Amino acid sequence: MKIKRIALIGVGLIGGSLGMALKQDRKFAGTVVGVGRNQEKLKLARSLGAVDEITTDIRRGVEKVELVVVTTPVETIAPLVKRILPCIRPQTVITDAGSIKAPVVESVESLTPRPLFVGSHPLAGSEKSGVRHARKDLFKDAVCVVTPTVRTDREALFLVTRLWRNVGCRVVELSPCQHDQWVAVSSHLPHVLASSLVEITARLARKDKRVKQVLAASFMDLSRVASSDPELWSQILLGNREAVLRGIRLFQREVASFARILKEGKGRRVKARLRRGKMFRYSLLREKEDVQR
């Protein structure tokens, strides 16, 4: 299918960056329509070169497009798909960019017998939000997970895969559930840890503000994602609650085991554990690079 018009519902960091990547690197010669509720933000997106046309009328925004990408927070994705279903052409493909997949895919598939929805999750982003932080290279070398089900139309999957590849992603296919299990540990759990580390540090700093002077680079790294959007991330953590809670339990057990070894004071065992972590991380990074190549 030849794509002439793409609608982006939501023009924040992800939608804006996708529009920029499509338009500015000439990956896509057609028209990108930005759909949102806030006229000012839409105008900003247009002036930044993220979209060609803008509208706050969701029905008008999607009526003549071949592809719709919903980049709004996870809780809003299924309700938005429901709203646009009566307005789109029969062959229009819909995808999203939500950080959790099983609840979204299940909701959408329960809404309609159309097999033209494909769940997507580009593993790109930042603790910053809003189109003013969008960049055309946000997806370059990122992994995008797509989560087809038995119902998914193969042509639709092909088209969505091509979209993400076009903007620089390596596309990985996983089931929605598998995706949610793994990102619970690799992406959602880090937000819980960062927030908790900041919380205990802030408590110390309330007793003596000089604590703020000894915040090392390791603290900055560990706490960076605590600066993410609370609205977005509370939706993600709650939406993937069971898997996140499982991840937290695994993590707590691991830290308790580390603490036991430390308490025993056996230098060799502490060193062995740190060395294993270092080797694991090296292997994770190396193989991550391998699969991305």
Add this chain to the structure above:
Amino acid sequence: MKIKRIALIGVGLIGGSLGMALKQDRKFAGTVVGVGRNQEKLKLARSLGAVDEITTDIRRGVEKVELVVVTTPVETIAPLVKRILPCIRPQTVITDAGSIKAPVVESVESLTPRPLFVGSHPLAGSEKSGVRHARKDLFKDAVCVVTPTVRTDREALFLVTRLWRNVGCRVVELSPCQHDQWVAVSSHLPHVLASSLVEITARLARKDKRVKQVLAASFMDLSRVASSDPELWSQILLGNREAVLRGIRLFQREVASFARILKEGKGRRVKARLRRGKMFRYSLLREKEDVQR
């Protein structure tokens, strides 16, 4: 006191960077002597412009210098100071760059009635080690904690403070114990968390290696310090064991409390918690910048 010669015992990342900062930005017109056990590493340090002279003979290295900086791993600092005490001039000042202070300062002060040792901890570094990763700007805008005691000579403190300021640090004075309490949370705890996150992720990856494909930027940030030197960090964690274990307990309690709120599924409370973390981090960073200005 006019400084003509400085000896760096240990020419790794910290020693090498200190030498480069002193020599390459003309902060110091005198001679920097690199002292170490490995002739090849010393030669590399000299060829990288980190030191002027090199020697594997620790006694000869320190005999005519006005200032000695011991930049070796924490466990070796006090034993090295003991070895050099008989060889240095009466007025030579000694400092270090160890990540824990109370055990080091106590050991050194028990060795000698000289008040010319000042504990230092520049909060700079990286998960990389070795002089080949040294850079002359490693200390630029970093905090360096100095930990004088009632016994410390004021002239020695002044000289050591000037050294770190010269290479770009903001110098903060704390007691050795206060320092160790706070870095247990802001620097040592992050290493335990990073190592544990990597460990549980690696365990998932052993079951299905596709896990490696969904490692998000948040995972990379959170796990970076797991790539640090295991020898160095097992010494630090064990040397500051009580405070680190206390930090772990605080953290475990905080995560458990987060898990409870998540389990209850109250979106408002999860969001409030994330928002508090975001605000706290913002205030920590802002005031950190303030104090550094």
